[in-house]
Amino acid sequence: MRTNDSIIQTKQVNFFYGTFKALIDVTMDFEKNKVTALIGPSGCGKSTLLRLLNRMNDLIDGTRVEGEVIFEGTNIYDTGIDPVDIRRRIGMVFQKPNPFPKTIFDNITYGPKLNGVRSKDAQETLVQQSLEQASLWEEVKDILNRSAMTLSGGQQQRLCIARALAMRPDVLLMDEPTSALDPISTAKIEELIAELKRNYTIIIVTHNMQQAARVSDYTGFFYLGKLIEFNPTEKLFTKPDEKQTEEYITGRFG
């Protein structure tokens, strides 16, 4: 299939919360510089898969992974791989905007500073670049020293995107990044995603079918922990291979 340009592959991945099997035999190929959307009913394992890709699930006690997650040729679950390195390369934006209770400036420089970006000049450049990439610069350039908590929800979410971008990751994981936002902020973030895919690979979980159709190149449909269908977005939404997919996207699910 599309193996030539893939950046992350999952191979026969099973995932367990304790004894509960949340993902069953998921094999998937995420293509570089494309947007892949993960859709499916609540509880089908979309967030689980997303958090598996940068080892955020490690933080939950009693979880277990089977199979392989290949990122640029290496299995990120191999012993000896530091999850911290993985998370640096594969950034994450969460469902609820979660800026730190610091200034806008310090939110962006928090990660880079700990990775050796010390000079004030480099930091200022980085802040401007990241905020521009997240199309937030114009709105906040005069208030960089204000607490990030004073921003609106949509601005906070774009700040979180800028914060993730400041680490210069290769992949950006987004878990329902607009579900807590109003339509205008949502539109802004969707535009942003279209911009970002030039430089980043984006994997996005969404409950909003139109959103998946608008922003993504590929879409994977999940049901009860299984990947039911994985196809180019246009095909999946117009001529799905599977009956279950069709039922879900047309809202006749049950």
Next chain:
Amino acid sequence: MRWRYFKQHAFFAIVRLAAFSIAAAIGAFLVYILVNGIGAISWEFLSEHPRESMTKGGIMPAILGTFYLTAGAIIIALPLGVASAIYLSEYAKQGPVIRIIRVGVNCLAGVPSIVFGLFGLGLFVVFLQFGSCILSGALTLGFLILPTIIGASEEALKSVPQTFREASLGLGVSKWQTILRIVLPNALPGILTGSILGIGRAAGETAPIMFTAAAFFTAKLPSSIFDEVMALPYHVYVLATAGTYIEETRPLQYGTVLVLVALVLGVDLIAIIIRSYIRKKKRW
């Protein structure tokens, strides 16, 4: 309908009565101490050594001693308590072992202070041969307030939203750095207020220092942590029970109690001010 209102009013009345009677009791107690003790307070009382079998002079060495002991207890217990709390709530895998440790810590908080005193006597004074001195007393007081500090710190750490940790870890920041730069700074105010309240209590304890640090009378101020000191709570105890001139020292007893209570309340007040300042500034 009527009956329900009546019940509600009756209930409120009882609750209000309970609250007011507690406030009244505390108020009466404070006023009594203030009225009886204020006469003894003077610059001389606060700045001089006791004289003539403690019937004259001041209580400066006891104030200083209590300060040393309490400060020492903080220096010992705060890092230890915060570190334990970080381990318990951030690092340790939650399970039966950690549960048992937590129960143990809670039990420790309920152990009578005289037991801590005897423990300190056995371990620091006798076994480690520190003798009765500031170090032994501060260590004993430190252990006494350790459970309070661990409890307050765990509470404060837990109140830091999980989303902050996820945000930091998701950026590829290590767990240790996340704790150091995100979790601790946000928990620090809570840790401090909780700990200060505990320390205020420790400053007023007699039993833990009786065998480990406190002296009946010292002619000189301590010159090292291996010297004995006078201390306010023990001084009250001595004046009230062990002196030869108990009646003559009565005003001095009240004066000393007043100073001690003022110190403890002052410390509590600092904690309350910090807390209300933070509540106002709280940003999440």
